Amino acid sequence: MAKVKLLLDEDVQLDLASALRKRGYEATHVQELGRKGRSDREQIEYSVEQGSCMFTFNVKDFVLLHNDYVISEKEHFGIIVSPQLPIGEALRRLLALLQRSSHESIKNVLEFL
Secondary structure (H helix, E strand, O other), X not given: OOOOOEEEOOOOOHHHHHHHHHOOOOEEEHHHHOOOOOOHXXXXXXXXXXXXXXXXXXXXXXXXXXXXXHHHOOOOOOEEEOOOOOHXXXXXXXXXXXXXXXXXXXXXOEEEO
């Protein structure tokens, strides 16, 4: 079972990516890639190109993007949305989700933390 690979949106704390990497997950923040300021659509398209699941606090816009993908019959590698959380709580919830998910099981799924 392949682990979920993550791309963290710019509204998520930068340190969350390194905290996830320390726990054995492949996680990259858009700021580390010089992608800060890109549109939400550009970010999800990039995550698809990279085979990454998107994690964001931008619930409204990414729910709409997920719905667009469903209607258009386009695939993505998962979208995890959450209300704004302190880094410790976001990490705890994400780890719980990641421990029961795989790269395959989260494909085309919209998950709420």
